[in-house]
Amino acid sequence: MLRTHTCGELTKKDLDKEVILCGWVSSRRDHGKIIFIDLRDRYGLTQVVFIRSCSPNSYERAEKLRNEDVIKVKGKVSVRPEGTENPKISTGEIEVLAEELEILNSSEELPFLIEDNIEASEEIRLLFRFLDLRRKPLIKNLELRHKVIQSMRTYLNNLNFLEVETPFLTKSTPEGARDFLVPSRLNPSCFYALPQSPQLFKQVLMVSGLDRYYQIVRCFRDEDLRKDRQPEFTQLDLEMSFVEEEDIYEIIEGLCFYLFKEVLGIELKIPFPRLTYKEAYQRYSSDKPDLSTDEPFRFVWVTGFPLFKYNQEEARWDSEHHPFTAPFSEDLALLDKDPSQVRARSYDLVLNGQEIGSGSIRIHNPSLQKKIFAILNISEQAMEEKFGFLIKALNYGAPPHGGFALGLDRFLAIITDSASIRExxxxxxxxxxxxxxxxxxxxxxxxxxRELNIKVIRS
Incomplete structure (x- = not known):
């Protein structure tokens, strides 16, 4: 290692130690015969002092330093003079008296200052993202993201879930948004699609007997973007066999309780309140009610959505969520009489007025699945082309199963109080x-x- 310590760990316990630090020059203050450098890495700041009389060569090099030059410093840990301590940082009681300085690389003139409260436009920040990511707020967000993902894995692993990867190159199936298509060089005129979710594969895993699955997975949707949308996004995806809604609620509430306790030190109140779709609209005129008036984080389940919604433009029924959601058994007779009254065994999890996840009990009966496809005006041929492998799997002893997907990016944006998921x-x-x-x-x-047998007609 080029360094012995990070810029956030030295304290009075390290007095008189010879240390080597590496990092970026956050600021330089020239006081004549003494130069002070705030040296920064992702762990924190350490003040480095260059004294002309003690180390003239290092002092001479330090005179040429600019913000964001990356350097290596060797020196001795010393206590700061009384009255110059900085209680705002963990290393605020000490400084490093520099003996040697090596400039590892210099920086060009900066497009913006590396500060917590930045004034640069988002466009400039994204153009120079490698600089933007040096700022403490973004570092903290990415560290929190890492902790949340690790805690998710710990919680689910302890409950006997298996983390299973599913394909990114798959076939196009209608799931609401447009697919991102990938041409196949080896199969001219054929295309893969990037998955909008692992929905069908996780159902096949349930048929396979892998009764508890999860995956922290990238998903792709070619849709118009808003502040809470990205063309590629990350979700926690899980599925369980031999379960009903209560089992899913218990797992997800336990997960949220664990995440908030481990990562934020907050104890959530569980179980979460529940509202039916009709109750949510009657009380709040929304299926994403915000109950956070008296607490910073308020979860609520919204259940019993309509199974179908009518598409006026095309004069046909569409799925409210997706076509693999099971209807309530007591509503089965309404499939032929009045599809608008059929309730879905689906559930959304809402946090502070934003949907952060959704799921459902799935259809595991192949005949019922075909009937739902027929109501959605999916022909036998299209059914076979798009979903033939799922129907085939359901014919081989598919167990009752259900699942849930939590949007990681939106969840993190809420708990960090970020203006956008881009943060x-x-x-x-x-x-x-x-x-x-x-x-x-x-x-x-x-x-x-040409290798892909693609010709651009107009550009």
């Missing part, structure tokens, strides 16, 4: 789906297009 994602896209840092999406060469 909790390392490399987000803009509202136009563009990555300013890399320039994606971008044009490709004609050679690449």
């Amino acid at each position: 909790v994602i390392a490399f987000p896209k803009t509202q136009k789906g563009v990555c300013p840092l890399t320039g994606a999406p971008a044009k490709v060469s004609l050679r690449q297009l």
Whole structure:
């Protein structure tokens, strides 16, 4: 290692130690024969002192330092003079008296200052994301994201869930939004689709007997973007066999309780309150009611959504959530009489007025699944082309099963009180789906297009 310590760990216990620190110059203050440097890494700040009479060579180099130069400093830990301590930082009682200085790399003139409260536009911040990510608020958000993901894994692993990866290159199936398509070079005129969710694969896993599955997974939707949307996003996806709604509620409430206790030190009140879809609209005129008036975080389950919604433009029924959601058994007779009155065994989890996750008990009977497809005006041929493998699996002893998916990005944006989910994602896209840092999406060469048997008609 080039360093012996980080910039956030030295204290009075380390007095007189010879240490080596590496980091970025956060600020430089020249007091004549003494230069003070605030050296920063992701762990914190350490004040480094260059004294001309003690180390003239290092002092001379320090005179040339600029903000965000990355350096390596060797020196001795010393107590700060009385009255100069900084109680706002963990290293505020000490400083390092520099003996050697190596400039590992210099920085160009900065497009914006690396400060907590930044005035630069989001476009500039995303263009220089490597600088933006040096700021403490974003570092804290990414550290919190890491802790939440690790805690999710710990909680679910302890409950005998298996983390199973599902394919990113799969076939296009209608799930509400447009798919991102990937051309297949080996199969001309054929396309993969990036998954909008692992929905069908996790149901197949239940048929396979893997009764408790989870995955922290990337999903992709080619849709118009808002502040709470990204074309690629992360969700906690889980599925369980031989369960009913109460079992899902218990697992998810336990997970949220564990996350808030472990990561934020907050004890949630569980079980969460519940409202039916009709009750939510009657009381709050919304299926995403905000109950956070007296507490910073208020969860509520909203249940019993309509199974279908009528598409006036196309004069047909659409799924309210997705076509794999089971109806209430007492509403089965209404499938033929009045689909608008059929209730879904679905549930949304709402936090402070925002939906952070949803799930349902799935259809495990192949005949019922075909009937739902028929109501949705999906022909036998389209049914076979799009969902034939699922129907086939359901014919081989599919158990009752249900699941849930929690949107990690939105969840993190709420608990960090961020203005946008872009504040909790390392490399987000803009509202136009563009990555300013890399320039994606971008044009490709004609050679690449020819290899894929693709011809651009108009650009």
